[in-house]
Amino acid sequence: MKEKIKKIIEKSIKGFAKEMPDFSVEIPGDKNYGDYSTNVALVLVKRINKNPIETANLIKEKVEKSFGTAQDENKLFSKIEVAGPGFINFFIADKFFIDNLKKIDDNFGKRNELKNKKIIIDYTNANLFKEFHIGHLMNNAIGESLSRTFEFMGAEVKRVCYQSDIGLNVAKAVWGKMQNRTQNWGQAYAFGAGKYETDEMAKKEIIELNKKIYERNDKEINKLYDEGKKESLKHFDELYKKLGTKFDYLIFESHVATPGKKIVEQSFKKGIFEKGNNGTIIFKGEEHGLHTRVFINSEGLPTYEAKDLGLAEFKYGKYKYDSSIIITANEQNEYFKVMLCAMEQTNPDLAKKTKHIGHGMLRLPEGKMSSRTGKVITGESLIEKVEKLVAEKIKDRGLLEKDKKGIIEKVAIGAIRYSILKQSIGSDIVYNFDKSISFEGDSGPYLQYAYTRANSVLEKAKKEGIKSSFKKIPSEISQLEKMISYFSEIVLKAGENYQPHYLVLYLTELAGTFNSYYAKNKIVDKKNELSPYRVALTNAFATVMKNGLWMLGIETLEKM
RNA sequence: GCCCUCGUAGUUCAACGGAUAGAACAUAGGUUUUCUAAACCUAGAAUAGAGGUUCGAUUCCUCUCGAGGGCACCA
Numbered sequence: 001m002k003e004k005i006k007k008i009i010e011k012s013i014k015g016f017a018k019e020m021p022d023f024s025v026e027i028p029g030d031k032n033y034g035d036y037s038t039n040v041a042l043v044l045v046k047r048i049n050k051n052p053i054e055t056a057n058l059i060k061e062k063v064e065k066s067f068g069t070a071q072d073e074n075k076l077f078s079k080i081e082v083a084g085p086g087f088i089n090f091f092i093a094d095k096f097f098i099d100n101l102k103k104i105d106d107n108f109g110k111r112n113e114l115k116n117k118k119i120i121i122d123y124t125n126a127n128l129f130k131e132f133h134i135g136h137l138m139n140n141a142i143g144e145s146l147s148r149t150f151e152f153m154g155a156e157v158k159r160v161c162y163q164s165d166i167g168l169n170v171a172k173a174v175w176g177k178m179q180n181r182t183q184n185w186g187q188a189y190a191f192g193a194g195k196y197e198t199d200e201m202a203k204k205e206i207i208e209l210n211k212k213i214y215e216r217n218d219k220e221i222n223k224l225y226d227e228g229k230k231e232s233l234k235h236f237d238e239l240y241k242k243l244g245t246k247f248d249y250l251i252f253e254s255h256v257a258t259p260g261k262k263i264v265e266q267s268f269k270k271g272i273f274e275k276g277n278n279g280t281i282i283f284k285g286e287e288h289g290l291h292t293r294v295f296i297n298s299e300g301l302p303t304y305e306a307k308d309l310g311l312a313e314f315k316y317g318k319y320k321y322d323s324s325i326i327i328t329a330n331e332q333n334e335y336f337k338v339m340l341c342a343m344e345q346t347n348p349d350l351a352k353k354t355k356h357i358g359h360g361m362l363r364l365p366e367g368k369m370s371s372r373t374g375k376v377i378t379g380e381s382l383i384e385k386v387e388k389l390v391a392e393k394i395k396d397r398g399l400l401e402k403d404k405k406g407i408i409e410k411v412a413i414g415a416i417r418y419s420i421l422k423q424s425i426g427s428d429i430v431y432n433f434d435k436s437i438s439f440e441g442d443s444g445p446y447l448q449y450a451y452t453r454a455n456s457v458l459e460k461a462k463k464e465g466i467k468s469s470f471k472k473i474p475s476e477i478s479q480l481e482k483m484i485s486y487f488s489e490i491v492l493k494a495g496e497n498y499q500p501h502y503l504v505l506y507l508t509e510l511a512g513t514f515n516s517y518y519a520k521n522k523i524v525d526k527k528n529e530l531s532p533y534r535v536a537l538t539n540a541f542a543t544v545m546k547n548g549l550w551m552l553g554i555e556t557l558e559k560m
Numbered sequence: 561g562c563c564c565u566c567g568u569a570g571u572u573c574a575a576c577g578g579a580u581a582g583a584a585c586a587u588a589g590g591u592u593u594u595c596u597a598a599a600c601c602u603a604g605a606a607u608a609g610a611g612g613u614u615c616g617a618u619u620c621c622u623c624u625c626g627a628g629g630g631c632a633c634c635a
Contacts, residue, residue: 024576032579039578045615052615084579085616127635168634193634253635280633291563294633304635334564334630358565361629368628393598411598422584423573427566428628435572439598441584442573449598457595497576505574508583512600519591519600538595560598 002027002489005036005090012062013040016048016055027486034081034089035482041086052086060088097481102470104540109488109547113495114155120315121147121157123327124245127164128232128252129173131186132239133369133376134431135329138362141420143327144245144553145500146357152551153495158248158319161240162311165229165252167304171210172196174225185228190374211299214257239379243413244553249318253307260310261302263346264295272345283342290338308339312350323353325498330358330426357498360428362420377431386412386437393439399559407560414444414554421500421552422508442508444554447545450511451556453518454542461524461535468536472529480517480537483510487544491551500552507548514541 006025013021023040041056048055060080067076079091123143126136147157164170169189176188176195183191195202212218213225233250240247267273268281276282278298283305285291295306302310315324328336336356343351363369369376390411391404399407419436423429429436439445461467486506494502523534546556 022576026576028579029575029582030579037579039576042578042615087579125635130635164635172634196634276632278633282632285631289563291631293631297633299633301633303633307635328635329629330565331629332635335635337564360565363628372634397596397598419572427573430572432572435585438572438585441598443584443598445598446584449596453596453599460595493576501574505583512583515599516601518595522594524595560596 001092001096001485002036005038008063008067009038009040009059009088012059012066013044016044016059021047027489028089031479033083033087034079035092036090038088038090039086041082041088045086053082056082056086056088063088094477094481097477097485098470098473100485101481101536101540104484104543106543106547108540108543109491110152110154111488111491111495112154113492114150114153117150117155117323118319118321119147119150119155119157119323119325120160120319120321121150121325121327122160122162123147124161124240124247125163125328126161126236127169129165129170129185129228130189130371131376132236132379133371134362134379134382135369137243137379137382137416138359138420138429139327139329140240140243140245141417141553142357142359142425142500144243145417145421145503145551146325146327146495146498148551148553149491149495149500149503152491152547158321159245160249160251160315161236161247162251163253166213166254166257168206168210169193170225171206171213174213174221174228175202175206175209177224177228185232186371186376186378187374189371193372207299210301214301242383242409244555249315251311251314256307256310256314257302258310259314260306260308261296263309263313264302264306267346272342283338285338285341288341290341291334293335293338293342295342305335305339305342309343309346312343312354313347316350321353323355324350325355325357327357327359329361331361332356333358357425359425360423362429362431364431382416382433383412385433386415389437389439390415394560397560403559407557410555410557411439411445411448411560414448414549415439416444417552417554418442418444418447418504422504424501425499445560447507447511447549447554448557448560450514451542451545451549452558452560454514454538454545455556455558457518457523457538458535458542461531461538464524464526466524466526466531466535468539469532470536471532473533474530478513478517480513480541483513484537484540484544487548494551503548503551507545507552510541510544510548514538514545 002025021043023038023043025036025038028037041052044055045052060082064080075093077090078093081089083089121143124136124140126132147159151157172192173185173189176192196206212221216222264273264281273281273283280294280298281296282292282294293305294303297303340351387408390408415437490502490506494500523538525531549556
């Protein structure tokens with residue numbers, strides 16, 4: 001619909017300006033401003049030096065002439081208004097919203113902008129031997145939601161979890177474990193990392209150990225290492241299942257270390273990299289307005305930067321992607337600029353296809369979370385805590401015992417996902433348990449609840465034998481029909497901008513609109529001839545909510 | 561020191577350079593013989609400060625103050 005209106009306007013202003021101005025058509029926040037609104041007259045002011053209201057009126061007349069707001073049966077607009085400083089507000093005829101409702105099926109809202117596009121997306125990226133903390137939960141929520149949104153837009157998406165299974169951090173954990181076998185891997189890491197900074201002897205040992213892990217020539221170390229890797233993987237696998245993420249590729253740092261090193265060594269010969277201090281190989285970022293980073297360290301081992309170069313080619317070897325998206329916390333924004341700048345020279349094709357998205361950090365009120373100091377909140381502990389709250393809440397709701405576990409889990413994950421995805425991707429979330437995860441108002445459960453209510457209504461309609469029908473329609477449609485029709489435009493907006501929160505905001509408003517409708521109208525009512533229409537509308541709402549929640553990684557529930 | 565983010569009701573978050581700056585929580589009040597009250601309806605309450613660009617600035621530019629992140633061998 002938005003595209004359609006844009007085209008209509010473009011056609012109508014051809015005589016006004018030589019070049020098409022860059023104007024927008026938006027769904028206005030205030031319903032008094034119509035169903036769609038454009039700023040075209042305001043944008044034109046600069047070009048044609050005319051009063052914007054006058055211009056707006058001219059455009060309005062032209063549109064009316066060719067598309068009619070008059071008596072025509074198939075008129076698109078019921079009203080066109082010029083308002084404020086020169087906006088043109090379009091009011092769409094009810095008929096079009098109702099026609100739209102008739103078309104709704106399970107695929108409603110799907111788009112084809114990304115049809116035949118191959119996208120590979122890295123997210124979650126928890127590190128073996130370390131805790132899976134709430135930052136990973138955040139990364140997973142965002143990555144999963146973007147993946148699903150791209151799929152909804154027609155793309156073929158492969159999910160990658162790139163995991164550190166080698167490198168200094170792993171050495172720190174293994175070293176910690178060697179000192180004290182009774183502590184768990186997270187504790188071992190914290191212990192090793194602490195000693196690395198304060199104890200010169202330990203530092204030396206860890207660096208030595210790091211080399212040995214690379215070389216894999218010490219039986220004792222290999223055994224310990226393999227145990228830890230297995231344990232971590234099993235643990236993560238359970239979590240991913242719970243979160244509803246299924247990775248297509250688990251890629252380990254050890255897979256890409258050697259290829260990455262080779263890329264750097266070859267490019268070094270071409271002069272892309274330089275020699276740094278102590279035998280390091282570095283990339284001089286300053287020449288590109290960035291900073292210098294080390295790609296091969298003085299031990300001759302590839303750093304994260306070199307491995308990332310290897311990773312890009314490794315992924316491309318597995319899947320010939322059109323676009324590669326990497327999601328990390330924004331503390332890595334500067335790092336990625338440098339790494340991608342280096343990649344532009346080592347492999348320009350892949351660099352062009354790669355996009356880094358930095359999301360905000362989940363931080364504790366007292367400061368940054370750090371697995372180095374052991375000051376972390378683990379993903380499981382958060383989920384568990386939320387599940388307990390949900391269990392308390394549904395205790396007296398008369399639900400079947402066998403359903404309870406699933407409901408608790410889905411509501412808890414929904415609440416967590418919502419609280420992460422409700423805000424713009426770039427900004428930090430100050431994590432405060434009581435405030436961050438809510439069950440009332442703007443929240444995951446609010447959306448799930450609205451869906452559940454709709455579902456109950458539909459079940460009741462079925463029992464009473466009332467079927468959806470558009471034979472009898474109301475004299476005037478409500479806000480709900482309009483909200484439903486906006487869905488696919490919001491999908492596009494969220495996908496284009498890599499911002500799931502547009503979807504969250506929309507679904508929240510949609511749920512609110514349905515809840516109001518539900519409060520005002522009795523939907524299943526044999527005595528009311530509009531009942532079949534209302535059932536159809538409820539059905540449409542449920543479909544949109546289900547599809548929308550799917551994109552957020554939040555499951556719907558029949559009962560809650 | 562240099563480079564990036566960011567600063568909006570009491571709190572947590574919204575707002576392609578556009579209309580009366582929206583929500584939610586919290587606060588105060590109201591709604592259930594009717595399909596799930598995790599709901600609905602009402603009310604009060606905000607752009608850090610100073611300049612500038614613009615028909616129009618929360619949004620762009622400069623400065624000040626404040627917060628976070630990053631700056632050579634961690635990921």
